[in-house]
Amino acid sequence: MTNNSRLKPGPIGVFDSGYGGLTILSEIKKLLPEYDYIYLGDNARAPYGSRSFELIYEFTLQAVKWLFSQGCQLVIIACNTASAKALRTIQQNDLPQIDPLKRVLGVIRPTAECVINISQTKHIAVLGTIGTILSESYEKEIERLEKNIKITTEACPMWVPLVENREYDKPGADYFVKQHIDSVLAKDKEIDTIILGCTHYPLLLDKIRNYTPEAVSLISQGEYVAKSLKDYLSRHQLMDSLCSKNNETLYCTTESAEIFESLASFLLDESITANKVNLKIKE
Ligand code: DGL
Numbered sequence: 001m002t003n004n005s006r007l008k009p010g011p012i013g014v015f016d017s018g019y020g021g022l023t024i025l026s027e028i029k030k031l032l033p034e035y036d037y038i039y040l041g042d043n044a045r046a047p048y049g050s051r052s053f054e055l056i057y058e059f060t061l062q063a064v065k066w067l068f069s070q071g072c073q074l075v076i077i078a079c080n081t082a083s084a085k086a087l088r089t090i091q092q093n094d095l096p097q098i099d100p101l102k103r104v105l106g107v108i109r110p111t112a113e114c115v116i117n118i119s120q121t122k123h124i125a126v127l128g129t130i131g132t133i134l135s136e137s138y139e140k141e142i143e144r145l146e147k148n149i150k151i152t153t154e155a156c157p158m159w160v161p162l163v164e165n166r167e168y169d170k171p172g173a174d175y176f177v178k179q180h181i182d183s184v185l186a187k188d189k190e191i192d193t194i195i196l197g198c199t200h201y202p203l204l205l206d207k208i209r210n211y212t213p214e215a216v217s218l219i220s221q222g223e224y225v226a227k228s229l230k231d232y233l234s235r236h237q238l239m240d241s242l243c244s245k246n247n248e249t250l251y252c253t254t255e256s257a258e259i260f261e262s263l264a265s266f267l268l269d270e271s272i273t274a275n276k277v278n279l280k281i282k283e
Pocket of ligand 1: 047
């Protein structure tokens with residue numbers, strides 16, 4: 001890669017296993033509308049939640065490399081599972097070899113930073129995929145910031161498939177939502193804040209709210225990830241200058257473009273077109 005292309009401004013890459021990252025992208029675009037974005041959903045291989053560390057790392061690295069090949073200098077992994085399982089290895093082992101100027105950021109740290117100021121009781125619940133919960137990433141990030149917080153976790157393995165299969169607003173979803181809300185709240189009666197630690201979960205928010213007492217705050221991450229990105233770009237002027245600003249967004253998926261367009265347009269409340277892409281790039 002020449003120095004010229006290394007320093008050419010490109011879109012901000014936003015990656016998720018499927019549709020969930022759209023909940024992050026839409027909040028980022030509200031706060032930073034002037035930037036260009038490439039959204040990549042690996043819908044053909046979603047959900048990632050119950051997959052092994054090795055596969056999640058391999059898929060996430062492929063996605064990051066593909067986004068770099070499209071000119072991105074900065075990639076947001078808008079997926080908790082991929083952030084929990086792959087982000088650190090990519091940042092520490094892969095990026096220095098790929099290109100030390102490029103950056104990859106996740107969603108867990110910005111969420112942890114915001115939540116410690118929201119809970120009054122200092123009893124917090126984290127809902128996530130099996131991969132995110134087993135990684136204990138939220139416990140590690142929150143405890144690094146504040147020692148006196150009690151964290152209770154709950155894996156909700158059926159919730160992502162409900163979204164990916166368009167069942168999230170159907171009556172059948174109620175059973176799985178209630179099951180996990182009841183279960184997590186029974187583990188600790190003092191919980192006053194629940195982190196929706198999976199970017200797909202905000203799409204179930206209406207149902208989650210129905211089964212959660214009003215006094216308990218529900219935290220969707222998009223707003224906090226967006227604020228954290230804005231702050232990051234204001235503190236990193238070189239990276240900011242490497243992010244192009246024409247107010248354009250490209251949507252890409254590893255599934256059929258038509259399938260992605262249909263649900264993504266509905267979720268974003270705007271008609272979008274998508275490209276089907278193959279993440280296996282020649283090195
Ligand atoms: N949106 C991803 C997350 O935040 C879902 C993971 C999955 O594909 O299971 O964890």
